[in-house]
Amino acid sequence: MKLAVYWTGSCGGCDVAFLELGPALLDLLPKLEIVFWPALVDAKRADLEKLPKHGIDVALVNGVLRTTENVEMAELLREKSRWLGAFGACAHLGGVPALANPGEGIAEVVFGPGFRPAPPLGEAPEDAPPELLPEALPLEEVVPVDFVVPGCPPPAGLIARFFAVALAEEIQPGQVFAAEKALCEECPRTREERRLARLVRPHEALADPTKCLLDQGMVCLGPVTRGGCAAACPKAGMPCTGCLGPTPKAGDPALAMLSALASLVRAGEEGEPAFPEEDRILEGLVDPLGTLYKYAFAKYGRPLRRLARRRQEVRA
Amino acid sequence: MRRIAIDPLTRLEGHGKVLIYLDEEGKLRDAVLQVPELRGFEAFCRGRRAEEMPQITARICGVCPEAHHLASAKALDAAFGAEVPKPARLQRELFYNAYVFSDHLLHLVFLGGPDLLLPEDVGKAERNVFGVLRRFPELGRQVLEVRAQAQRIVELIGGKAIHPVFALPGGVAQPLGKEAQAEIAAAAPRLVELARTMIALFHEEILPRPEFQALLLSEEAWLPTHYMGLVDENLAPNFYDGQVRVVSARGEEIFCLPGDQALARIAEHWEPWTYVKFPYLRDFGWQGLTAGPDSGIYRVGPLARLNVAERMATPLAQEEYERFLDFFGEKPVHATFAYHWARLIELIQAAESVARLAQEPELTGTKVRGKLGRPGEGVGVVEAARGTLFHHYVLDAQGLVAQVNLVVATTHNAPGIGLSVKQMAAALVARGELDEALLNRVEMAFRAYDPCLACATHFLPGRMPVAVEVYDARGNLLRRLGG
Amino acid sequence: MSGFEPRIVAFLCRWCASAGADLAGTNRLAYPPNAIPIRVNCSGRVEPQWVVEALKAGADGVLIGGCHPGDCHYVAGNYKARRRVYLLRKVLAELGIEPERVRLEWVSATEGARFAQVMSDFVAELKRLGPLHGNGGPK
Ligand code: SF4
Ligand code: SF4
Ligand code: SF4
Ligand code: FES
Numbered sequence: 001m002k003l004a005v006y007w008t009g010s011c012g013g014c015d016v017a018f019l020e021l022g023p024a025l026l027d028l029l030p031k032l033e034i035v036f037w038p039a040l041v042d043a044k045r046a047d048l049e050k051l052p053k054h055g056i057d058v059a060l061v062n063g064v065l066r067t068t069e070n071v072e073m074a075e076l077l078r079e080k081s082r083w084l085g086a087f088g089a090c091a092h093l094g095g096v097p098a099l100a101n102p103g104e105g106i107a108e109v110v111f112g113p114g115f116r117p118a119p120p121l122g123e124a125p126e127d128a129p130p131e132l133l134p135e136a137l138p139l140e141e142v143v144p145v146d147f148v149v150p151g152c153p154p155p156a157g158l159i160a161r162f163f164a165v166a167l168a169e170e171i172q173p174g175q176v177f178a179a180e181k182a183l184c185e186e187c188p189r190t191r192e193e194r195r196l197a198r199l200v201r202p203h204e205a206l207a208d209p210t211k212c213l214l215d216q217g218m219v220c221l222g223p224v225t226r227g228g229c230a231a232a233c234p235k236a237g238m239p240c241t242g243c244l245g246p247t248p249k250a251g252d253p254a255l256a257m258l259s260a261l262a263s264l265v266r267a268g269e270e271g272e273p274a275f276p277e278e279d280r281i282l283e284g285l286v287d288p289l290g291t292l293y294k295y296a297f298a299k300y301g302r303p304l305r306r307l308a309r310r311r312q313e314v315r316a
Numbered sequence: 317m318r319r320i321a322i323d324p325l326t327r328l329e330g331h332g333k334v335l336i337y338l339d340e341e342g343k344l345r346d347a348v349l350q351v352p353e354l355r356g357f358e359a360f361c362r363g364r365r366a367e368e369m370p371q372i373t374a375r376i377c378g379v380c381p382e383a384h385h386l387a388s389a390k391a392l393d394a395a396f397g398a399e400v401p402k403p404a405r406l407q408r409e410l411f412y413n414a415y416v417f418s419d420h421l422l423h424l425v426f427l428g429g430p431d432l433l434l435p436e437d438v439g440k441a442e443r444n445v446f447g448v449l450r451r452f453p454e455l456g457r458q459v460l461e462v463r464a465q466a467q468r469i470v471e472l473i474g475g476k477a478i479h480p481v482f483a484l485p486g487g488v489a490q491p492l493g494k495e496a497q498a499e500i501a502a503a504a505p506r507l508v509e510l511a512r513t514m515i516a517l518f519h520e521e522i523l524p525r526p527e528f529q530a531l532l533l534s535e536e537a538w539l540p541t542h543y544m545g546l547v548d549e550n551l552a553p554n555f556y557d558g559q560v561r562v563v564s565a566r567g568e569e570i571f572c573l574p575g576d577q578a579l580a581r582i583a584e585h586w587e588p589w590t591y592v593k594f595p596y597l598r599d600f601g602w603q604g605l606t607a608g609p610d611s612g613i614y615r616v617g618p619l620a621r622l623n624v625a626e627r628m629a630t631p632l633a634q635e636e637y638e639r640f641l642d643f644f645g646e647k648p649v650h651a652t653f654a655y656h657w658a659r660l661i662e663l664i665q666a667a668e669s670v671a672r673l674a675q676e677p678e679l680t681g682t683k684v685r686g687k688l689g690r691p692g693e694g695v696g697v698v699e700a701a702r703g704t705l706f707h708h709y710v711l712d713a714q715g716l717v718a719q720v721n722l723v724v725a726t727t728h729n730a731p732g733i734g735l736s737v738k739q740m741a742a743a744l745v746a747r748g749e750l751d752e753a754l755l756n757r758v759e760m761a762f763r764a765y766d767p768c769l770a771c772a773t774h775f776l777p778g779r780m781p782v783a784v785e786v787y788d789a790r791g792n793l794l795r796r797l798g799g
Numbered sequence: 800m801s802g803f804e805p806r807i808v809a810f811l812c813r814w815c816a817s818a819g820a821d822l823a824g825t826n827r828l829a830y831p832p833n834a835i836p837i838r839v840n841c842s843g844r845v846e847p848q849w850v851v852e853a854l855k856a857g858a859d860g861v862l863i864g865g866c867h868p869g870d871c872h873y874v875a876g877n878y879k880a881r882r883r884v885y886l887l888r889k890v891l892a893e894l895g896i897e898p899e900r901v902r903l904e905w906v907s908a909t910e911g912a913r914f915a916q917v918m919s920d921f922v923a924e925l926k927r928l929g930p931l932h933g934n935g936g937p938k
Pocket of ligand 1: 009010011012013014062063064087088089090091095096151152153154375378
C-alpha cells in the first residue's frame with residue numbers, strides 16, 4: 001500500500017501517534033510503501049508533485065488548515081490519492097487550534113496590528129511566508145474527505161484497526177474509525193444519572209475513584225462523545241473533553257451536552273422558587289465554548305459565529 | 317540572484333523551509349530558516365479555564381506535550397499560590413523523566429539520529445528510521461520495545477501517552493496505584509540498559525568515524541553563544557525543576573535565577589519573513605543575527621544544559637559527561653553537533669532518574685493536591701527535551717486566563733539554528749558543493765538541535781516581562797511592546 | 800431598520816401555547832404575522848439543535864412557548880426547557896449572537912391575548928436588534 005502522511009497546522013502528535021503502535025510497527029512496515037511523510041522521510045514537495053494522479057493509495061492528513069500553503073498541500077494530496085483521510089481531531093473537526101476562530105485574528109494578537117508577511121531579501125515574492133486564512137478550517141471544508149481516524153491524537157487501537165481495514169482494501173466511504181456508541185459505554189465508572197446541585201471544575205475537588213465524573217458534577221463529555229479510547233481520561237480521574245468527536249446521535253456536541261446538563265441540574269424541588277438557584281448552578285459552566293467545543297468549534301460552532309461576524313461587518 | 321529552497325524540511329517537528337540565496341557570482345547572499353506556520357496559541361488561550369491550560373498548551377506540540385503540560389501546571393501552581401504535596405511532585409517528576417527519555421530516543425532513532433547512525437552516502441530514500449531499522453534490526457526492535465515501555469510509564473501516570481491529562485494546579489488528578497508503581501519499577505531497568513547500549517553504539521560506531529569527528533570539530537558547525545538551562549542545588553541539570561542558569565560564551569555565569577526573574581531578562585525580536593521570533597538576553601541587547609560573546613544570542617537544549625551545569629545528577633551520566641569534557645577539553649562546548657552526544661548523556665540521566673523515582677515509597681501517597689489560594693499571576697519553567705520552556709499566565713478572579721506568554725525551547729534556539737544553517741550553507745557554497753547530499757548537511761545542522769517548529773510559533777502582547785521590538789526591513793526600531 | 804420584518808420560528812407546546820395561539824386567532828386578536836408556528840408535544844422536547852438550525856436557516860429569532868410552571872403535562876418539561884434555554888443563550892452570547900433572539904414564554908391555552916402580546920413584544924425586540932442574516936435573509 002502506497003502511503004502518504006502529511007501535517008498541515010499540526011502539533012506533530014498525530015505523526016508520533018503511529019509510533020505508539022510500538023513493536024507491532026515492525027510487522028506493519030513491510031506492507032507499506034511510504035511515498036511522502038515529512039516527519040520521518042526525506043521526500044520533498046517536488047517529489048510529491050511529480051507523482052501521477054492517484055499515485056498514492058492512501059493519504060492521511062493531520063492538522064488544521066491555517067495557511068494558504070496548507071490548502072495547496074491538501075489539494076495536491078487529494079489529487080494524488082485514491083483515498084484521503086482526516087487523521088486526528090484537527091483535520092476532522094478543527095481541533096484545539098480552531099478555538100482561535102471565535103476571537104480576533106491571530107497574527108494581529110501575535111505580532112501587533114499591520115503585520116504583513118514578506119520575503120527575506122525583499123525579492124522573490126514566493127518566499128514570503130504563506131498568508132494566514134481568516135479562519136482555521138477542518139479538512140472537509142477544502143477537499144472531499146473519504147474517511148476519518150478521529151482523536152487527539154487517534155488512540156493506537158484505532159490506528160491499528162484502520163491499517164487492518166485499509167490493507168484489506170475494505171475502507172467504506174464516510175467511515176469513521178471509532179465507535180458509534182457513546183464513550184460512557186466503555187467507561188468503568190458507575191453512572192447513576194444523579195441530580196447535580198453544583199458543577200465542579202476538576203481542580204476544585206478530588207474525584208471519587210469509582211463513580212461517574214458527571215454524577216460528581218464535572219462536565220464530562222462522555223455521553224456525547226464516540227467511544228474508542230477505552231475512556232482514557234475518566235480512568236485517569238479527568239473528564240472526557242470530546243477528542244473523538246460527537247456520536248452520530250449527538251450531532252453538535254455543545255448543544256447535545258448542554259441539553260444533558262439541563263436535564264441533570266437541580267436545586268431541590270423543581271418549580272419557580274428554585275429558578276434563581278438553578279441559574280446559579282448553571283453559571284458554573286464557565287467558558288462554555290472552550291469547554292463544550294474544545295475540538296469541534298470549526299465544524300459546529302463556526303457557522304453561527306460566522307453569521308454573527310458577517311452581521312458585525314454589515315453594521316460597521 | 318539564484319535561489320535554492322529546501323521545502324519542506326524533513327525529520328523534525330513542524331513546518332520549516334530553508335531558503336538559500338546566491339548572487340551572480342554564485343556567492344552566498346543569505347540563507348535563512350523560515351517557519352511558515354502560526355497557530356496562535358497565545359491568542360486563543362485567553363478566556364479558557366485555567367485548569368484546562370495544561371491540556372490545551374500540550375497541543376502546541378505532540379512531541380513534547382509533557383513539557384507544556386507540566387510547565388503549564390507549574391505556572392498554575394504559582395498563580396494559585398499552591399504547594400505541591402510530595403506524592404504529586406514525585407508523580408510529575410517520574411512522568412517527566414520518562415518523557416525526556418522517550419523524546420530523546422525519538423530524536424536519536426527517528427528524526428536527527430539517522431543522519432549519524434547511517435553513513436553519509438546511503439541516499440535519501442534510506443536515510444530515515446526505516447533505514448536504521450534495516451541496518452540495525454536487533455537494536456531497532458529493542459528501541460521500539462523500550463520506547464513503548466517509556467510511553468507506558470507516561471501513560472500510567474499521565475492518563476494518555478500523547479497529550480496527558482493528569483496535572484492540575486496544586487498537584488495531580490489522582491493518587492498512583494500500587495500496581496502502576498510495580499509496573500513502572502519493573503520496566504525501569506530496561507530504560508537504563510537501552511541507554512547504555514546507545515552510548516556503547518555511539519562510541520563504537522559513530523565517534524570513531526573520521527568524518528563524524530571532522531563534523532564535530534569543524535568550523536562551520538562551531539557557534540560561540542551563551543547558554544541557558546535549569547540546574548538543581550548541586551548545579552546538575554534538572555529537567556523538572558530548579559533555577560535558570562545562564563552561562564556566557566566564555567563560560568562565566570551571567571545569572572542563576574528563579575523562572576519568573578529569568579524570564580524578565582529575555583526580550584524578543586521579529587522579522588517579517590518568518591513566523592518565529594528571535595529571543596535574546598536583555599543584558600546584551602539585539603545585535604542582529606550574530607553569535608559571539610557580545611551578542612545577546614543564547615542557546616538551550618541538551619548541549620546548553622551540559623554547558624551550564626557543573627556535573628550530572630546520576631552516576632552513569634556523570635561518567636559519560638566526563639568523557640565528553642575530556643574529548644572537547646574545554647567548556648562551554650560550542651560544537652553544534654555535540655548536541656547529539658549531550659542528548660545521549662541526558663538519555664542516561666533520565667533513565668537512571670526513572671529507576672530511582674520508581675522506588676520512592678511516597679510515590680503512591682494519597683495526598684496529591686495542595687491548597688489553592690486566589691487565582692493570580694504565575695510563571696512555570698521546565699526543561700523540555702529541546703530546552704528551557706516558560707509559561708506565564710495572568711488569571712482573572714474566576715480562574716479564567718486573562719493573559720498568556722510562552723517562551724518555548726525552539727524559539728530560544730531560533731537565532732542559533734538560523735546561524736548554524738547559514739554557517740553550513742556558506743561553507744558548502746564556498747566549496748561549490750550544492751548537490752542533494754550536501755543540502756542534507758544544511759538540514760543536519762539544524763536537526764542537531766532537534767528543532768520543534770510546531771512549538772516555536774506564537775507570542776503575546778502587552779504587560780508581560782517580555783519585550784517585543786518591531787524593526788522595519790532596514791533594521792530600524794519601529795516600536796517596542798511590553799517589557 | 801425600516802421595513803425589516805423579522806422572521807420567527809415558534810416552537811409551541813400543543814397543550815398550552817399552541818392552543819393559546821389558536822385562541823388568539825379565533826378571537827381575531829391583532830398580532831404580527833411573523834412567526835412560523837411548529838407544534839411540539841412539550842416545551843421540554845425542543846432540542847437546542849432545532850433552535851440553532853432555525854437560526855442558521857434564516858430565522859431572526861426563535862420563540863419557545865410552554866405551559867406555566869406547575870401546568871406541564873409531563874410535570875417538569877417546561878423546567879428543563881428553561882434550563883436549556885438558559886445555557887443555550889449563554890453559548891449564543893459567546894458566539895456573538897444576541898441571546899434575546901431566543902425567548903421562552905409561558906402561555907396557557909386560555910391566554911390568547913397574552914400570546915398576541917408576547918408576539919408583538921418579540922417582534923419589537925427583534926426589530927430593535929435588526930436582522931440576523933445581514934441583508935434580511937440567508938446567503
Ligand atoms: S489532532 Fe491533536 S494530536 Fe493531532 S495534530 Fe491536532 S492537536 Fe495534535
Ligand atoms: S465519567 Fe464520563 S464517560 Fe464515564 S460514565 Fe461518567 S459521563 Fe460517561
Ligand atoms: S476520554 Fe474523551 S478526551 Fe479523553 S481520549 Fe477519550 S475521547 Fe478523547
Ligand atoms: S406540556 Fe406544555 S410545556 Fe410540557
